[in-house]
Amino acid sequence: MESDLQSADLRKRILAGDLRALARAATLIENQTSAGHDLLAALFPETGRAMSVGITGPPGAGKSTLVDRLAKALRQEGQSIGIIAVDPSSPYSHGAILGDRIRMQDHHNDAAVFIRSMATRGRLGGIARGTLELALLLDAAGRDVVLIETVGVGQDEVEIARLADVTLLVLVPGMGDDVQTIKAGIMEIADVFAINKADLPGADRLEQEIRAMQSFADPSERKEAAPVRRVVASEGKGVGELLNVIRCVFSKRRQQNSRMQTWNFRLREMLRESLLASLPEHEIQRHADLVAGKLEDPYTALHELRGQILRA
Numbered sequence: 001m002e003s004d005l006q007s008a009d010l011r012k013r014i015l016a017g018d019l020r021a022l023a024r025a026a027t028l029i030e031n032q033t034s035a036g037h038d039l040l041a042a043l044f045p046e047t048g049r050a051m052s053v054g055i056t057g058p059p060g061a062g063k064s065t066l067v068d069r070l071a072k073a074l075r076q077e078g079q080s081i082g083i084i085a086v087d088p089s090s091p092y093s094h095g096a097i098l099g100d101r102i103r104m105q106d107h108h109n110d111a112a113v114f115i116r117s118m119a120t121r122g123r124l125g126g127i128a129r130g131t132l133e134l135a136l137l138l139d140a141a142g143r144d145v146v147l148i149e150t151v152g153v154g155q156d157e158v159e160i161a162r163l164a165d166v167t168l169l170v171l172v173p174g175m176g177d178d179v180q181t182i183k184a185g186i187m188e189i190a191d192v193f194a195i196n197k198a199d200l201p202g203a204d205r206l207e208q209e210i211r212a213m214q215s216f217a218d219p220s221e222r223k224e225a226a227p228v229r230r231v232v233a234s235e236g237k238g239v240g241e242l243l244n245v246i247r248c249v250f251s252k253r254r255q256q257n258s259r260m261q262t263w264n265f266r267l268r269e270m271l272r273e274s275l276l277a278s279l280p281e282h283e284i285q286r287h288a289d290l291v292a293g294k295l296e297d298p299y300t301a302l303h304e305l306r307g308q309i310l311r312a
Contacts, residue, residue: 043140050139054164066233082138173202198230
């Protein structure tokens with residue numbers, strides 16, 4: 001009963017704009033506590049208003065600088081923002097290295113900008129566990145836009161497309177054959193392409209390569225080509241136009257009622273995470289040792305692990 005009262009109080013304070021309550025709730029959610037899940041369930045009816053934008057791309061593309069510039073442009077319009085910066089994990093503490101928060105010091109005194117760094121903690125896919133839940137929390141808390149910057153791991157970074165309303169892929173000139181390398185992964189999930197550092201040589205060639213890859217898509221699966229925009233994030237050039245394009249894509253998606261498909265992906269991901277969390281790590285490792293030693297086949301291992309989930 002006491003925990004229910006605390007959850008109700010926290011919900012009330014979050015909806016009233018209490019930043020300390022929001023930070024406390026974010027910690028509960030990031031730590032995957034039952035209190036955090038209960039709180040988010042109570043707040044869920046308040047979600048569905050924010051525009052979530054996933055910013056992904058290879059390391060060195062300037063994602064953090066672009067996020068900073070997008071945040072400044074949004075604040076000039078009077079928009080409130082939530083920023084989720086997924087950082088690599090420290091090999092010692094397994095916490096976020098906090099590089100992105102250091103690079104966004106201009107916003108630290110602005111109550112309308114809530115920044116949270118999350119550690120991947122060894123998780124693949126460029127995002128941390130709990131990223132979707134934290135985005136929903138910020139949405140419920142009344143943030144107009146939620147920007148999610150992934151860690152930058154290359155072509156495996158496709159999970160962001162299942163999480164965000166709009167996926168922005170940031171590339172830079174001079175990547176050469178690297179563009180060909182990543183096309184099998186994140187190239188296909190981009191809703192908008194941003195060519196950052198577009199004042200450098202090779203911007204024209206990069207845009208041509210993106211257009212060419214879009215034309216190679218299977219006609220039976222081809223969708224409307226994702227728009228390509230050039231920016232120089234360090235100087236703020238082209239950021240306003242890029243933001244308008246992002247909003248255009250978001251508006252089209254809302255009209256096409258694609259939220260059901262988005263939640264189909266999200267629920268699958270949440271179910272997978274929930275099932276894995278219900279299994280003790282030592283049990284997974286025990287079966288991994290047996291399979292590695294050819295003492296058990298992988299299908300038997302999966303059958304045993306599924307049985308443990310059902311019994312639990």
